[in-house]
Amino acid sequence: MLSVPLLVLAAAAGVPRGAATTPTVGLALEKTTQEATAVVQEQVRATLATLSKTLNFQTRQLYVSPPLSHQHQPTQGLVGVVVAAERCGGYDGLAGVDIPVLSLMLDVCDDQTPEPTAIPLYTLTARVSSSAESRREDCLPMVLRLWVERVLSGVEDSGKRSSSGSDPLPPPPVRSNTTFLPLLLRQRLAHAFPINYLEEMRKCLKESPSAGLVLGGGSSYREMLRTRTKALLQGHVVSIVLKHRTPYVFLQLEGRTVLGSDGILIQLLRSLAHIYNFTYTMKLPDDGQWGSILADGSWNGMVGEVYRNEVEMALGPTSITEEREKAIDFTVPFDFEPWDIMIPASQENIDLAAFMIPFSGEVWVGLLTSWVVVGVLLYFLARATAALPNTTDSSLSMVKVLLDTFGSLISQCAWQPKTAAMRVLAGWWWLFCVIAITSYSSKLIASITVRLTAPAVTSLLQMVEEESIIWTYQANSAMEELFKYSEPNSLFGKVAQLHRRREGLLVYSFNEGVDAVRDKEYAYIEDASLLEYAIADDLAVHGSCRMSLVRDHFFSTRFGMILQRGSPYREAFSMEILYFIQTGLMDAWKKEFWPAASRCVGAATKRPVRALNFLDIAGTLLLLQAGLTISALIFLLEFACVRRLPKCCY
Structure with missing residues (x-):
């Protein structure tokens, strides 16, 4: 934790919102072929991009080959530079610049360096514990924000040293008309109480990463994580793309404009906004899709918009899949929901026997x-x-x-x-x-x-093996991805074989799938809650059961919130979701919005006791008619016999 003088100094370091020109912070990324290094560099880039929206500055990304040097990448116009170097001492090439430099060394090297602005990340995390990788994702944004705030306020030391190597040169002036302390006084405070970013990183990494996730346990990590994330989101406007999907998201629309919203996830979003003091904007996906990878490697739907950094978050019951996790980040699952099959309701046929x-x-x-x-x-x-x-x-x-x-x-x-x-x-x-x-x-x-009416199918296995009914599901969905990439001889692989043989059977929206069940008598595979809503709505309109569920929960999918790759919010949002689940809030929201039980839901529909109608005794009436016909024939035979051979007949 920061000392009192440092807290006073941090409060003095306001953001220069009234600057004549928007300040620019440089990001020097050393080119690398190491995947681990690239992951950390992406985290640094995403964190700076988020801070730039909150603290009102620009970022200039610099890709350089070793050795790093300001001669190769001019630093004119920058107020500071963040360096993510793979090698030990990779920041030495920028030691002579006259602007502040924060160096993040990404390899294992000596972490006893006296430089307070040189942070050997891998060495620190390796020496704290084996689980420090996740903690680095929490601590690094906190240190970055602290450094950027001081740089923007003109109180951070520059990277240039005097010949003695002891006294820093005065920092470059950064104009600001919103800070309440004069620039000279803030500079003197900064020199009197310098911040050792290496020590701040060490302190943060020593915090317990799991204490805040267990109810009744310590709350130091949770509070630290909340404080750090609240600092990132304070006053920030989060851009969100979402889709109408009951019972998780209910949208009131006028064209493509969202007028109102409610549902399980909207309650979750409002709680997060209240905790972290941010606001948000909502929009529909441009193509109306959830998100799947295309043949050229790009992504469509909500996943694609987050992947391209067009929005910061996608809200909806989005299935967590392996392919999607390669492109974007998911929070921990907020719900698990089974898949089910909706089929036409069994009809009562006329039975003459x-x-x-x-x-x-x-x-x-x-x-x-x-x-x-x-x-x-x-x-x-x-x-x-x-x-x-x-x-x-x-x-x-x-x-x-x-x-x-x-x-x-x-x-x-x-x-x-x-x-x-x-x-x-x-x-x-x-x-x-x-x-x-x-x-x-x-x-x-x-x-x-x-009467008990038998359904068309009673399980996914029966449906696939007998093919007594055609089935469909949504294209460009996690369901299509699962069936498409499963082994051809497996149960899920056989589900996709029908659509390989007969193209054009897939649907592209939920309403289209429901219409396929009602009009074409197809079977439609979808999330169970969505199917229950459709059946309940249809029963309310028509007063009879025209569709039913098989109740074969053959697969359960995990739902998570979508964030940008390396998002600094992911850990905090995941922690809050776990907290909501453990305290019962998620269950309360589900009870509020989940569809009520319907008499039409079930593999076999039991009809109530009712009065007999004409069709019920149709077979008996036909039996009586047959008796009348036979008796009439016998009468004609007797009549003919009496007239021709009266003595033989009687």
Whole structure:
């Protein structure tokens, strides 16, 4: 932490907003082929770009080959230079310039240098701990801001030394009409209380990087990170690109102008703006896309606008993918959401054989066989006992016994057996018929009044293997990226094979995907919450379930906020997101904006008990019509028989 005199001096070092010309800070980057060095150089560049908007100065980027020298890159017009050199002592070539120089050495070298403006980053981070890489990303912006503020206020020592090497030359004047201390007094304070940037970096690196991320633990790191980020964002206007995506982002639009906004992420953004005291502007993506890499290596959509530094942040439930992380930075995930499949709702088809549903085919065959066997046995028992007194029935015939036995199955039998053997057999047959009739009646009522409709598919695996329904998903999305680059023989790879064979099936917006389900009876793969919203809205408009969900959560995606590569806000925003999740704020926002449960959501839709309609008994009516037709034919045959052979027929 800074001492009290240094804090007073920092307060005196105001930003020269009233300067006649905007001051320029140079950034000298030593050309390198080392990836680690390039990453740090990009972080320095992004941090200075952010500070330039807040502190009102310009930056001039200088790419130089070793050894660094002001003779190769003129420093006229600069108020200071930040050097990111890969070699130890790479800043020596700029030691003779008459402007302040802050040297960031990026290789392992002796960190015992007495120079307070020479910071050997790698050596410092390596000697503090193995996790210091992330801490360097937090501490370096803090030191850069402190140095830039002093340079712009004209109180920072220049890099030029006297022959003795001890006394610095007076700093170059920087005009300012907003500071409340005279320039000469501020210079004397600066010389009396110089800032050792190397020591400030050491102090920052020794802070615990995880204390502020654990509730109930120490808050020193969290407070330091908040202070540093608030200094960067204080009064800053953050440019944001975003898309309407319920329930995370609700937008009120007039053309392409955002009039109002709400949702889970808007609540998150407002909380961040309140904590770090910044404002923001919102715009829609120029091409309306989320962002995917094109054939020429460029990016479209919101990811592309952030990648090209056209905006500072992209807000929306953007999936974190490997390809995107190579181009931009994500915060920690603020939510995990599964993918699901929306399909047309199952329709109730007219079933003319509904009266056959209660029993399976085997049961029907068993009933008919039992009827014939019992009828034949009763007939032979009657014939065998014909010699007994009072048992002869002259009207008894095989047909009559079979009809009487069948009448028991439909509760229409009035025949009384004559002998004890026939009565026992008939009694057990009647008991069997009562059980069969009761079972049939109850099952028939249940199957007609309460129906379960089977969906077209019940899982992604079934849909891909059977191809009984065409499926689609959004182009230029993380979903397309996953399916497209998966192994061809894997489940996800097979999802993309259909679209390789048949081009033109992909959709380019969510509404287009919903229309494909309703109008073309496609299956549409999308985030579950978005599909639930679509089904609920459709139910509210039409009053019936025209779409349903398969409820096969085959993949969960991570959502993060998009920031520029090397953004100095990433660590602070990630810390706040973790804090919001742990304290339950994210859950509270989700409960507020998440869609309510719908009766249409589910793999199989259960219909409530209802009154029977004409279609429910259509098969029974057809059965009656068939009986009437058969009886009419028999009547015609009998009539013809009586007229031609009356004695044979009766």
